[in-house]
Amino acid sequence: MSHEQCRYLLGSLSEYIDGTLEESLCHAIEQHLAGCDNCRVVIDTLRKTVSLYHDEAQRETASEEVHQRLLKRLNLDDFIS
């Protein structure tokens, strides 16, 4: 990752994986990726990082106990179903 262009494009990778990057930069990245394995790895692992955090967090929900203690604290015990 010592290439000037890798450094230059780095700040755009996040928007690139979101598909919100402006077209000219997108094009520049895709051209660069064709010849740069390092940046391809960075992009793939960047995507994977985001999806891992997302997927892992979806499994974490407030338990029914947490829910009920919340309603109690708010004096809404009568709405505990």
Next chain:
Amino acid sequence: MNKTNQQSLSLDALRAGDRAEYARLVENYYQFVYRLALKMLGNPQDAEDILQDTFIKVFRHLDTFDGRSNLSTWIYRIAVNEALMFLRKKQPELVSIDQPVETDEGEQDPVQIVDWCCLPENELMSSEAKAHLDQAMSSLPPGLRAVFILRDIQGLSTRETSEVLNISEMAVKTRLSRARLRLRELLTEYFGERLVERKSPS
């Protein structure tokens, strides 16, 4: 988010102190607030405290909600502020949502270039891996962490995130980029080692 549910909440009823409407508001938002707090603070007990404090504040200050932003945006803002205040008490020198995030440092060069995407799911999602994910998250400055959580974990848009945090959309994008790159770096250190272990079983 939950736009249909949200619209069906009556602000008038809430302001009039309608308890059934309070309960519906809680039902609509408690999971979101809990997960946000859990990811900001990294532990369930603190997350539960923030969850309760957030709704207490929401009900206490409903009369100051002017209806110009979404109710959800307003609730999330209160939740984020509660979480940041909590962190500030614990580590005062680290926490301000307004502080410029490494103004002159810019992006860090990636050092870790290992393609660990091919690791099997059971290793990527193991409890040991999860502990590393949590640890990496807690090493982010809270201002970056909040953006990452709202955008990538909770799925808010750039605009919604900017409204919740009261920062520009450009700032959201910049912080998100830094947060993602740093987390990638930290995960690559960890998963890169797992990859080496797999290739050369001892």
